[in-house]
Amino acid sequence: MSMFTRSVLELFSFPRYVLLNRQLRDSRIRTLYSAAALGLDNYSKTRERVQNQFTNMADRFRSKMEEISHPESKNLVFTEDLKNMVHLAGENDVELVLKMLRRFNNQSKDLRFGTFVFGPVVMRMFYYLNKPDEALNNSEDSLKYASDLWKNLQEVGHQPTRRAATFIAALALNQNAPHITAEIISNVGAQNYITIRNLKAAALADLNRLEDAVAVLRRAVQVDNPNQAKVSFTKDVVEKVKAASEREERKEIAHEAQALLKRLSENGHTVDQILDDMVCAEIAVTDLHGPRNRERRYIAATFERTERRDPPRSYQRPGLRDLL
Structure with missing residues (x-):
């Protein structure tokens, strides 16, 4: 793969653009x-x-x-x-x-x-x-490069951002590699994020692991909190789970999945958008020097000075891991 292709892929911390042809x-x-x-x-x-x-x-x-x-x-x-x-x-x-x-x-x-x-x-x-x-490079080559880069980062102990993880996972899903999606998502720390839940449910459905997909959907209903935004599933993820239930030979699991999908719809846990829209939500510039953010930094600094007693900082030369 040429330098240009690699530069394009590396430009936005894994392909920010790979889903947008x-x-x-x-x-x-x-x-x-x-x-x-x-x-x-x-x-x-x-x-x-x-x-x-x-x-x-x-x-x-x-x-x-x-x-x-x-x-x-x-x-x-x-x-x-x-x-x-x-x-x-x-x-x-x-x-x-x-x-x-x-x-x-x-x-x-x-x-x-x-x-x-x-x-x-x-x-x-x-x-x-x-x-x-x-x-754009939305292809198998892009997935291979991104997957290899992900593995290399994992080997040196670096955890990519959640947005980077969701992009690779979504690319794998679009390239008919749900096993890669499931593996990447399993290594993300914040499992409760809505994008992570949707990707996990979609991957499990494509892998014909309906029982596990149902468990992801069920947890969203069980933790329903009126004081928090509802955990929702996109219409294409719902369709994937529905299709998996129709392929499922165990009737009791299939019926449970269909009943749960109906409950999610009735209780407002589904949204009229696709997973691509959720993964590709616009990222805007944050003004770190604005008055509101300056106030937050001042409050945080004041709190840390009064509440924390950290040990003296060591100004050692950073190692390789620190530079990645």
């Missing part, structure tokens, strides 16, 4: 991240600045980059060349950007002196140009 800037759909959270505002400003600098040279620059990127060329693609092209690119320049990325990746790493990371900027370019097909 849709137009990125279509106003009729919701996106996973707000424009500010994706850094599109700064990208647009930098794009405008670079284009102003290349007002009378853009076409000549493109021609030069075409020459450099040719397979028989011995020239190098420099970091600054690639940065400029990513901000100059129009709809007809995507292939040129990809050729430059491949050549840049194949060059000796000894020739790279900067630390610029292109993955996020290239993804912003795709977003800006409305090129989702070129940006």
